Amino acid sequence: MSIRHSLLALLQDRPRYGYQLRTEFEDRTGSSWPLNIGQVYTTLDRLERDGLVRNDGGDGDGHVIYSITPAGQAEVSDWFAAPVSRANPPRNELAIKLSLGLTIPGTDVGAIIQAQRAVSVRALQDYTKSRRDTAGLQRPADTARLLVLDSLIFQTEAEVRWLDLCEARMMQLSNLQR
Incomplete structure (x- = not known):
């Protein structure tokens, strides 16, 4: 499962902080795949490093807000357009x-x-x-x-x-x- 692309997709709606992204992901997927909040923030750091999201600063309540960049929008569009590969099936x-x-x-x-x-x-x-x-x-x-x-x-x-x-x-x- 691509946490990276899932977070980018959710940021297309509106800027959010990590806990909001985690909650929104779990709500939209029926809580079938719970996300570790540390994994969310680690992924956001990598997305920022790669220029796919930007840190918009704090919201005044101690939350760092992230928004998607044009490069991030292109990345998530490519993700939605590409079929899921069956070349490397997940370990069972x-x-x-x-x-x-x-x-x-x-x-x-x-x-x-x-x-x-x-x-x-x-x-x-x-x-x-x-x-x-x-x-x-x-x-x-x-x-x-x-x-x-x-x-x-x-x-x-x-x-x-x-x-x-x-x-x-x-x-x-x-x-x-x-």
């Missing part, structure tokens, strides 16, 4: 755990699959309930949250299906070893 801790578990003697991969399935099904239920509750409000501002929830639901459904496949492969492997 579960896939790594199962792959390594298969090669480490004494690891109960079936138990790992069952434990993860239980967590994933519970998450799927929570996402679905949250989606239903959010959709019931029918406020235009909730559309962004619904998009995020739909993405989480689809990803979790895919994970559960993949876990079913993993379990089937484990059964095939055990039948071959007999």
Whole structure:
């Protein structure tokens, strides 16, 4: 996830200080990816260094206000225009755990699959309930949250299906070893 581009996008609306950016990001993404406030300020420092935002000074309450520069606007426009690359998929801790578990003697991969399935099904239920509750409000501002929830639901459904496949492969492997 690009914190850099997310902060630039939020600054297109209006100048903000770090905590406002953090709150706005979490509100717009349904709090699915909480941001560490230190990460926000570190990113703002880098964006300022790179000439993409400017420090507009304090607001009188001890907050430093940042605004986007023309170079920052161009950067965020390019980000929105470019598709997300699939060339370097993010690391999937579960896939790594199962792959390594298969090669480490004494690891109960079936138990790992069952434990993860239980967590994933519970998450799927929570996402679905949250989606239903959010959709019931029918406020235009909730559309962004619904998009995020739909993405989480689809990803979790895919994970559960993949876990079913993993379990089937484990059964095939055990039948071959007999």
